[in-house]
Amino acid sequence: MKAEFTAEELDFQSEVKTFLNDEFPAEYREKVDANVRLNKDELVNWQKILFKKGWAAPSWPKEYGGTGWSQVQKYIFATEMGLIGAPEPIPFGMKMVAPIIMAYGNDEQKARFLPDILESNVWWCQGYSEPNSGSDLASLKTSAVRDGDHYIVNGAKTWNTYGQYADWIFCLVRTETTAKKQEGISFLLIDMHSPGISLKPIVLIDGHPEVNEIFFDDVRVPAENLIGEENKGWTYAKVLLTHERTGISGVPRGKKRLSSLKRIARETDDGFGSSMMENDAFKNKIAALEIDLEAIEYAELRTLASVSAGKAPGPESSILKIVGTELAQRIDEAFVELAAYHCLPFVPDQFEDGFQGDYISPGTSASAALTYFNNRKATIYGGSNEIQRNIICKAVLGL
Amino acid sequence: MDFSYSEVQQMLQDSVKKFVSKNYDFDTRSKIIESDSGYSEENWKLFAELGWLTVPFSEEDGGLGGSAVDLMVMMEEFGKANLVEPYLPSVVLCGCLISELATGEVKEQMLGKLVGGDLQLALAASETGSRFNSSKVATTAKSNGNSIVINGRKIAVLNGSNANELLVVARESGGEVDADGISVFLVNPDTPGVTVRSFTNIDGQKSSEIDFTDVTVAASARLGEQGKALMAIEKVIDKAIIAVSAEAVGVLETLLQKTVEYSKTRKQFGTVIGTFQALQHRMADMFIECQLARSIVVMAAMKLDGSAGQTEKTKAVSAAKSRVGKAIRKVSQEAVQIHGGIGVTNELDVGHYFKRATALEIMFGNTDYHIERFASL
Numbered sequence: 001m002k003a004e005f006t007a008e009e010l011d012f013q014s015e016v017k018t019f020l021n022d023e024f025p026a027e028y029r030e031k032v033d034a035n036v037r038l039n040k041d042e043l044v045n046w047q048k049i050l051f052k053k054g055w056a057a058p059s060w061p062k063e064y065g066g067t068g069w070s071q072v073q074k075y076i077f078a079t080e081m082g083l084i085g086a087p088e089p090i091p092f093g094m095k096m097v098a099p100i101i102m103a104y105g106n107d108e109q110k111a112r113f114l115p116d117i118l119e120s121n122v123w124w125c126q127g128y129s130e131p132n133s134g135s136d137l138a139s140l141k142t143s144a145v146r147d148g149d150h151y152i153v154n155g156a157k158t159w160n161t162y163g164q165y166a167d168w169i170f171c172l173v174r175t176e177t178t179a180k181k182q183e184g185i186s187f188l189l190i191d192m193h194s195p196g197i198s199l200k201p202i203v204l205i206d207g208h209p210e211v212n213e214i215f216f217d218d219v220r221v222p223a224e225n226l227i228g229e230e231n232k233g234w235t236y237a238k239v240l241l242t243h244e245r246t247g248i249s250g251v252p253r254g255k256k257r258l259s260s261l262k263r264i265a266r267e268t269d270d271g272f273g274s275s276m277m278e279n280d281a282f283k284n285k286i287a288a289l290e291i292d293l294e295a296i297e298y299a300e301l302r303t304l305a306s307v308s309a310g311k312a313p314g315p316e317s318s319i320l321k322i323v324g325t326e327l328a329q330r331i332d333e334a335f336v337e338l339a340a341y342h343c344l345p346f347v348p349d350q351f352e353d354g355f356q357g358d359y360i361s362p363g364t365s366a367s368a369a370l371t372y373f374n375n376r377k378a379t380i381y382g383g384s385n386e387i388q389r390n391i392i393c394k395a396v397l398g399l
Numbered sequence: 400m401d402f403s404y405s406e407v408q409q410m411l412q413d414s415v416k417k418f419v420s421k422n423y424d425f426d427t428r429s430k431i432i433e434s435d436s437g438y439s440e441e442n443w444k445l446f447a448e449l450g451w452l453t454v455p456f457s458e459e460d461g462g463l464g465g466s467a468v469d470l471m472v473m474m475e476e477f478g479k480a481n482l483v484e485p486y487l488p489s490v491v492l493c494g495c496l497i498s499e500l501a502t503g504e505v506k507e508q509m510l511g512k513l514v515g516g517d518l519q520l521a522l523a524a525s526e527t528g529s530r531f532n533s534s535k536v537a538t539t540a541k542s543n544g545n546s547i548v549i550n551g552r553k554i555a556v557l558n559g560s561n562a563n564e565l566l567v568v569a570r571e572s573g574g575e576v577d578a579d580g581i582s583v584f585l586v587n588p589d590t591p592g593v594t595v596r597s598f599t600n601i602d603g604q605k606s607s608e609i610d611f612t613d614v615t616v617a618a619s620a621r622l623g624e625q626g627k628a629l630m631a632i633e634k635v636i637d638k639a640i641i642a643v644s645a646e647a648v649g650v651l652e653t654l655l656q657k658t659v660e661y662s663k664t665r666k667q668f669g670t671v672i673g674t675f676q677a678l679q680h681r682m683a684d685m686f687i688e689c690q691l692a693r694s695i696v697v698m699a700a701m702k703l704d705g706s707a708g709q710t711e712k713t714k715a716v717s718a719a720k721s722r723v724g725k726a727i728r729k730v731s732q733e734a735v736q737i738h739g740g741i742g743v744t745n746e747l748d749v750g751h752y753f754k755r756a757t758a759l760e761i762m763f764g765n766t767d768y769h770i771e772r773f774a775s776l
Contacts, residue, residue, distance in 0.1 A: 134739050136667035159740050204743050205750035271530030273576055281767040333728070340761055341525055341555040346601045360598055360608060361554070362527065369601050369757060373750075376735050377743050384739065386677060 016080045024086045032085035035367040039353045040165045047120035065118045071308040082252020093117040093124035097170040104228035104236050127157040127171035135387050138181045144173035153219040163212035166192045175230050187233035189225040206374040207348035249324035251297045257331050296323050315395040318388040325378040332375050335368040343368035408472045415476035423480045425748045437605035438484045447516025460498050467703040471645035478649025481755050483603045488557035491642050493520035493566050499631035500623035521562035523553035531764035533632050535576050540569035549614040559607025560597035571626045580626040602755040637716045640763045644696045644723040647759045654734035654752050655685045685730045692726035695719045714776045717769040724766030731756040
């Protein structure tokens with residue numbers, strides 16, 4: 001057993017550190033530290049900086065312009081990005097649709113879509129969930145009916161993160177009503193500028209319209225936008241779900257947040273003349289979070305090692321999703337407890353781009369409740385934690 | 400042993416229930432929050448007519464009797480409606496503080512106007528560094544002949560933007576955490592040197608940060624004896640804790656009920672999700688938490704009304720707030736989780752109950768704070 005990096009890996013780590021220190025724009029870092037969302041232009045610009053360095057797609061194979069990194073290199077890169085607060089690639093293009101195009105798309109589709117994803121010229125969004133198909137995704141009803149060279153798409157998708165920015169959407173659509181619901185689903189790429197598509201923002205309880213409902217009303221989609229075979233979409237989507245599971249535990253981000261939690265605790269009066277870092281209950285709470293984070297980090301490293309050794313990532317990804325999201329939510333709670341009265345004001349504008357005016361509450365304290373509210377989604381999305389537990393029961397415990 | 404409501408309490412509960420079912424659906428509440436004042440003046444007048452504004456006061460002060468159990472009965476119903484009218488800041492906090500500290504004509508006139516629905520009040524007590532400790536007061540009040548000069552910043556002043564008068568907690572002498580030296584002053588918000596910055600809280604209630612810069616008031620603006628207000632403040636906060644804990648019980652029971660209802664209608668995998676045992680047991684746990692929360696609030700309210708000593712009363716209050724806080728976490732988070740994506744949206748009422756529950760957990764001391772206070776007594 002050995003948990004240290006090799007000399008080459010350590011060199012790589014310092015190269016990444018240097019690059020991020022030099023190239024991640026200082027104004028972005030300030031925004032991230034102030035809990036202000038980066039806007040679309042900033043996210044795209046950061047992707048383009050990574051692209052220039054050749055680091056836009058750590059998980060892609062070299063032939064498509066990826067880095068060809070080892071699992072450990074990918075891990076180091078994701079860790080350093082998280083520690084500095086640099087946003088990860090917008091996942092919808094890079095991590096979600098691109099691997100499917102690579103695996104099941106034809107050469108024409110690869111040439112047409114992959115370079116723009118790599119260069120971040122095109123923003124993608126995901127069209128999976130529907131109002132009546134959440135955890136039971138395979139029950140989806142949005143239909144695609146073949147009409148000559150086109151499909152006619154009708155239905156509604158929901159929870160489309162940043163659909164308002166998107167140029168393209170990848171969708172699971174029903175092309176056949178069969179006895180087995182998984183069997184009539186196809187994987188279709190749709191231009192968001194097509195006539196018949198409309199978008200309704202959904203405001204979340206933190207006040208941010210982060211997600212959308214997207215309606216398809218007789219949308220004509222060229223049949224050439226079908227990925228792979230008709231009615232095989234579910235198989236493709238399932239493969240995607242076990243893809244790209246490293247980094248999902250959010251350990252680097254957790255570490256960064258715990259260090260700011262400690263810093264703020266040292267600066268926060270406990271009301272009796274000491275700091276909250278000297279408050280036993282709070283100090284112990286932070287310690288417990290740190291300990292859990294360490295356990296998760298080593299669980300992730302062990303997964304990484306087995307993937308590096310050629311084993312397919314299996315239910316480990318479900319474990320990491322569950323523990324990573326639940327720990328992140330406990331960190332959210334600790335920020336709320338620390339902020340106390342300072343997080344009661346509902347002033348989301350303070351954490352939006354270009355806010356000018358008097359700030360209510362000191363530092364980032366007013367964002368604590370907003371983050372707590374927003375991040376309740378983490379145990380719901382990406383296959384809810386209930387679904388992940390089902391996977392563990394079935395795949396590991398044989399229940 | 401008898402835990403049933405008195406006739407008066409039953410009438411009080413019925414009257415709030417009737418009002419809520421007639422006048423306070425989710426859309427109406429949302430519109431009220433969007434209005435400038437953030438509460439409905441029409442509703443406030445009605446509260447006065449129905450006698451609700453008299454509940455926390457003794458009969459000699461023109462009130463219903465001032466029992467904590469009465470207050471509990473009413474606040475629980477407010478919680479079920481997620482009511483945003485400023486009952487807690489105006490009536491419970493300020494009204495009770497006036498009743499404790501003020502005397503003679505000032506008391507009679509202010510309480511008279513308050514219960515008549517003609518006065519809005521706000522308590523400016525919390526500060527940036529005070530957290531939950533009422534004796535940590537950095538705002539100063541210096542005597543200057545026949546007048547008092549106040550300097551300092553107050554945060555979390557509920558109803559600050561609507562208040563006709565502010566009750567300002569300030570220190571006249573002693574160190575920053577001394578029990579002695581704290582007084583309460585009546586300050587008109589239009590007085591030069593008062594700067595009010597107002598906003599809406601996470602739960603839709605109006606609140607303010609208020610700066611006092613060389614604010615000069617007459618010495619007669621002091622309520623009660625010079626530097627001796629802390630005991631009254633703590634007594635009032637204990638009562639307010641019963642109020643918010645009871646409100647939380649209403650919020651949580653509503654979340655439970657809405658979650659169970661949803662689980663009976665939301666279909667996934669060909670059946671309603673309420674048939675999944677993984678969810679059933681969690682809803683059973685939510686129910687248990689609601690029962691424990693209700694029980695401990697009943698205990699604390701009865702103790703506050705009874706003849707127990709002050710330490711025992713304070714302990715009971717901390718027990719209630721900390722235990723209810725624990726229930727808030729569990730029940731409100733599970734309610735959102737079981738609802739799934741729709742639970743984190745602005746369009747469903749569940750998210751708004753969740754946010755109110757979160758605010759109630761913080762107010763007047765969170766779970767850890769009250770466990771510590773309980774242990775220290």
